[in-house]
Each structure stands twice: as structure tokens, then as C-alpha cells.
Amino acid sequence: MRRIVAALGASLLAACSTPPPPERGPAPAPAASPPAMAPAAPGALLQREAAVWRAARWDELPGWEADALQHAWPALLAGCARPAPGWEPSCASARALDSPDANRVRAWLQQRLQPWRVEAAAGRSDVRAEGLLTGYFEPQVQASRKRSAAYAVPLHTPPADLATRKPWYSRSEIERLPAAQAALRGREIAWLADPLELLMLQVQGSGRLRITEADGSVKTVRVAYAGSNDQPYRSVARWLVERGAFTLEQASWPAIRTWARANPAQVPELLASNPRYVFFREEPLPDPTIGPNGAQGVALTPGRSIAVDRRAVPYGTPVWIDSTEPQPWSPTPPPPRPLQRLVMAQDTGSAITGAPRADYFWGWGEGAEDFAGRMKQPLRMWVLWPLAHTPGDAKPISTR
Incomplete structure (x- = not known):
């Protein structure tokens, strides 16, 4: 994971x-x-x-x-x-x-x-x-089945050509290339509110979504690792440390979020520093203690x-x-x-x-x-x- x-x-x-x-x-x-x-x-x-x-x-x-x-x-x-x-x-x-x-x-x-x-x-x-x-750890994230202004970050299942194209498109290519976006269209499990939450799920390899369904009901599901683009993993924390955002000892997810809120225009560059992109599959969560x-x-x-x-x-x-x-x-x-x-x-x-x-x-x-x-x-x-x-x-x- x-x-x-x-x-x-x-x-x-x-x-x-x-x-x-x-x-x-x-x-x-x-x-x-x-x-x-x-x-x-x-x-x-x-x-x-x-x-x-x-x-x-x-x-x-x-x-x-x-x-x-x-x-x-x-x-x-x-x-x-x-x-x-x-x-x-x-x-x-x-x-x-x-x-x-x-x-x-x-x-x-x-x-x-x-x-x-x-x-x-x-x-x-x-x-x-x-x-x-x-x-x-296993993150817990709010999500929606419908895309909206508040929930605009997609979480995807693997594309059909993942096994035939190695490595697959990098994170930045997924954001900007029409071919990559077309390959992922219709493969959205859910939509998240924050691109850092997507990154956190991809780093951890699994997570729990408290998801609002199309009919307005809310349930909790699990998303599990289902593949990656085979691109190398790069540390976004290291990227921030090298730019003086904080020290190595101070690095944490809360510190990254604080920096992102203060520097929203640089968040795309931060995310692009890690080319690795993970895809998921949805699983039921009948027992939340497991x-x-x-x-x-x-x-x-x-x-x-x-x-x-x-x-x-x-x-x-x-x-x-x-x-x-x-x-x-x-x-x-x-x-x-x-x-x-x-x-x-x-x-x-x-x-x-x-x-x-x-x-x-x-x-x-x-x-x-x-x-x-x-x-x-x-x-x-x-x-x-x-x-x-x-x-x-x-x-x-x-x-x-």
C-alpha cells in the first residue's frame, strides 16, 4: 500500500x-x-x-x-x-x-x-x-460522487492501457495532456476537495472515504491500491525543505498543508515534483474495526x-x-x-x-x-x- x-x-x-x-x-x-x-x-x-x-x-x-x-x-x-x-x-x-x-x-x-x-x-x-x-496510516477523507466547485479533485481507477504503457503518464502530464485525461475520463471513483488529500491517499496506498452519494446519502467505503504509473516516487517534503519552507525535523503533513494554504499558487509545482501517481479500487467497509x-x-x-x-x-x-x-x-x-x-x-x-x-x-x-x-x-x-x-x-x- x-x-x-x-x-x-x-x-x-x-x-x-x-x-x-x-x-x-x-x-x-x-x-x-x-x-x-x-x-x-x-x-x-x-x-x-x-x-x-x-x-x-x-x-x-x-x-x-x-x-x-x-x-x-x-x-x-x-x-x-x-x-x-x-x-x-x-x-x-x-x-x-x-x-x-x-x-x-x-x-x-x-x-x-x-x-x-x-x-x-x-x-x-x-x-x-x-x-x-x-x-x-490509513487516511480518512471526505468525498463526493458528483463533481462540484467544492469537490473537483478526481480519484481514479486504473486506465485501460496501464499495462501496455510503462511508465504511464507522470502526475504533471496527467494534469495537462489531453491523451492522459481522455484515458481517465469516466474512471472517477469519487471527487475530493483538496489535491493534497489525493496525494496523501496515494502516498499511504489506501484510505477511507466518507462519501456523499448522488442521492445525498452518506456512507464510508475503503479505497485500496490498484496500480501506479510506474514513475519514480519523489518526496514533496524534501522539495519544501530544499526551498527553506521548514526544516527536516519540522516536516509533517500539517506543516505541508500550512505551507499550501499560504502559497496556493505554488501547489501545482509542489505536486508535480512527485511524478508518481497511484490508482485505486473501491472496497466495501462492513467492519470499520478491520x-x-x-x-x-x-x-x-x-x-x-x-x-x-x-x-x-x-x-x-x-x-x-x-x-x-x-x-x-x-x-x-x-x-x-x-x-x-x-x-x-x-x-x-x-x-x-x-x-x-x-x-x-x-x-x-x-x-x-x-x-x-x-x-x-x-x-x-x-x-x-x-x-x-x-x-x-x-x-x-x-x-x-
């Missing part, structure tokens, strides 16, 4: 436009007994395409004993609907776990899984264990789902993160609060590349945009992988 500069987190930096969900994985195997395989030797290394995994001990995970792990259990079970290869026996066991309180979940994890610290896939002499944690689907094809859980580079961490993998919560900008900020918890790798984004790198899903509603927009935190991360299996695309690295 579902960003801008480092200071904006995924709300801006991460560009977490969620791709279509993958095909459903194999059916879970019958429940199996806990594996008898011994943990990996301390310091053992596995090479993935975009990361190195280093075998670790449970006592190396900061805050491991303090997390209310039962709150992550629903996200883990959701991920088991489409498990990563090698996870089927563990998922069957997880479904059978009785009364999954924090202690039972912790015991289950330590019995069945091996922690591996995720490091950059750089040369052996340049291994990096600290990376970047940003944030993203998050949007991530790239794994399962619903995201606020505070317990992250976006990753799947070349570094497979979808459906439990991940322990060691970071801090974002804080409002201040010349004398208070000490940061730790953010140490179990999350699930269930999504991806165009700016989430390499390792250690993740995008933290804050959910929707009050506070989500604010936290996501300010999140640019140091990150250490550990994947938790079944003892009885090595990821199929990982290769052991000699430590001699």
Missing part, C-alpha cells in the same frame, strides 16, 4: 503503496509436535538478497519480557492465513494454542522459533545493525503490523523491533519513550528497501496521522523464524 522524507516517516517517506495481494498460500498442515531441533549456533549467519540474518539469543531482544504479547497474537494468526514457506506446522500449532495470554505466547515463541538479528546486506566489513523505522489488506493479503493490525522489504524479511514473519516513539519537534525534547514490541511483516512500500528498515502501521483515526507523520526513529530488528526450517532463499555464510 500503504512514503516522503526521512522525517515524515512512511506517511511521507515510506510511500507505502500496497501492491495487489499474492495468491493464497498452501493450506495449513495438521498440528505438529514442537520441533526438537537445537537453536542455531550463536553468531551463525544467513544471507538473504537484501539482508544478513545473525543468530541471536532471546535475552538479546531489548524489552522482550515486558511486551504484552497477547496483543500481537491476532496479527500472527491473521498472517497464518497466508503463511510463509516453512511456517505451516508452526501456524497449525499457533491456532491450537489454548488461552494465549502473554506468558503462553512467550513460551510458545521461545519453544518453536529462533531469533535472528537483521543486518544490512553490505560487505562483511561493513555490517550495519541499526536502521530506520518510519510510520504510515484494517486494510497489506501486501501479504491479510488485514493490517494497528501497532502490530509493519511494512518491510520482502527481499530482507518474508511476509508473515514475526519481527521484534527495538526503537522509540516519535515526539513533537522541540528545541529541548524530553527523553524518547522506548518502542519495543512484537510485530508482523505484512506489507511493503516503494521506499521500504534494504535492512534494517520497516514502516510501522499506526492505523486510522485520531492521532494516527500525527504519529506516522513524525516517525523517523532508529531501528534494530530481529526476525523470529521456525527452528525446524531455514528460509528457502537464504544461504548460510561461513563465519571462519
